[in-house]
Amino acid sequence: MADREVPAELELFAAEVGSEGPVAVVGGRSHWEVGGLCPEDTRLVRAPSGVRSFDPADMTIRVGAGTSVAEVDAALAEAGQRANLPLTPGATVGGVLAVGRDDLHALGRGRLRDALLEAVYVADDGQVVTAGGPTVKNVSGFDLCRVLVGSLGTLGLVGEVILRTWPRPAAQQWLAGPCDPTELRRRLYWPSSILWDGQTAWVHLEGHESDVESETDLAKSLGCEPTEGPPPLPLHRVPVGALADGGISGSYLAQVGTGSAYVSEPIPVPSPDPAVVALHERLKAGFDPRGRLNPGRDPLAAT
């Protein structure tokens, strides 16, 4: 069997998680209520933090899951790189991965679920488990990393991760206007974001300077004007299909091409297929039969 050296801080984290009693991991508390709250007697632990290793030429970074997304972004920025993490103020890497919300630029930059290459987590029995692998391409065994993203820490408490990184482009521009988001997507080659609130579309362009200029001109011809940035994001995430079902009482913002929309007032979302619910239950029962990891949280309710 592979003899892994478990770093001291992960050993400590595993010891803290232990093998008995309800336990939840706390990050920056930026999305603490998503998917339900833990009961009050739940013990809270924190994942290790700090950048463990970063070789810009490999375009991967290894960090403690308790590291703030801001710290990771700053470390990567020094090498002209970034990761596809939402830069939620105060949030930690482990937190944003557990919640699974894409960054606003996921349309062009890629999805959060594709950012995670390897995760080292503490399982329900206190054992340290590694999912995935350190390279940018890897199909060695089943893709456990994918289910960890968006699982709200209900399958394992992630202590350390390796993320894929990307070059930071030279130029960028936000534009907004009363234009048709479908038309923007059709005409612009690779916008990093298109947002739509029912009246106004926001579009973000990035890349080589001359390309951003020419695409900006194109967006202007479609009715957009340069603007400072995106509008504030309404609080609740819903699947974009829920908007079409009507019943929206407040404002909304759809993140085109990612399946997500954000609404200011909660709206009904379609019930999941019972077979999907059953798969969630079997996963939970398989990974945490005693229900001790992040109790009270339901990934299916994580809107």
Next chain:
Amino acid sequence: MRDLRQVLPSDRVRTAPLERSLMGRDASIFEGGRAGPVCFPVGTEEVQGCVDTARRHGRAVVPRGAGTGLAGGAVPLEEPVVVVTTKMNRLLSVDADSRVAWVQPGMINLDLSRATAPYGLHFAPDPSSQQVCSLGGNVGTNAGGPHCLAHGVTSSHVLAVEVVLMSGEAVVLGNPDGWAPGMDLRGAYVGSEGMMGITTAIAVRLTPNPPAVQTLLLAFDSVDAAAQTVSAVIADGIVPAAIEMMDNNIIRAVEAFVGAGFPTDAAAVVIVEVDGLPGGVAEEADRVVELATARGGSVRRAADEEERALLWKGRKSAFGAIARIMPNYYLHDTVVPRTRLAEVMNRVYEIVEEHDLQVMNVFHAGDGNLHPMLLFDRREPGIMPRVHAAGAAIIEASLAVGGVLSGEHGIGMEKRDFMPLMFSEADLDAQARLRRAFDPSGMANPSKVLPTGASCADINALDKVPDGVWG
């Protein structure tokens, strides 16, 4: 058999020895797999019927696409019901504005890009076998290809899958819009090598064709200089659409085969393709040329689409070209950190020499995905142990520098027993739990991927790969 003929017309349930023997292998070196009844369903309900019948009879089920897998994932063991999806090959729908297409699993990879070309869209993963491999198989192995460097492997291009579980239920995992609340079951399923269910439909993400493309052929006097150039390009903050490397042995083989104009005196060539909007493409191509020239490389730029196609033909004909040199080859697939490429390639040459074999290297250098091809003649007495020993040494050398077992071919039977080199017992146990959540019965493609012991639920569990299966 009779029961299967209740759910499928009898001409689509085949039991003739020839048919079963054809289905006994895939494109890997494994021989001696044994298929039971071979079913050719045309839709989800028929697949459900096959699964229900197999379950009632306590038989395992092995899904199969075009059979181009290289790791033995579709090789049937112990006469399971083989469900072949090649007759489910239709494009179900295309939504060009949302860039989503629903396809059946038997559709050929390249046929999808051809069908969506009128919309200016394509399916990004392009395995070398893309003219013959099926999209269902691509989902099963989480397939890659040269153009996955910038845009990601199959998993990044699959939005939803309809799957028939071993309970017989059909379920949609993921959402064609891109997200649905809950865990990413779609992501867990992609790359599960037929061990979680049978894919019956796939919602794929389509990628816009780039407005500008430049393809460069860089030639070097040493493999080291070529590998260093690859690392330098990545380190420079450029993520080209593709970076492919070929060593001298394969260059000469390809030249004799298709005449792509590769310099036969070069120690290695690197094909770099940059795509996107014209400004970035021009700048990145110039920068790649600078980095290559600084390392002694000579540069040829494809002047037009015809020349570009020829360069890619050279790259993609590599496997055909080899057939002219040796009757058999064993294609390996490991990944190493991109900064360790030169070092591991040198080690591969040493290993091959130690075992008195020939090797050719043609691989996805940009993401560190090595594909050493060991050439041999199966008829030579005592050759197979040497081939396997060299293969094992290559795997060990890749893992030793922080690499992984497979980049895109999968584990199947080939690397199943190497899994403990990369994963601990607890790691493998977690993977087995993931599989059990989808298939508690263990009847979906048993005895693959996870070494015996990691999943005690496998029916037909075998202690080892049966005699005679390893070629």
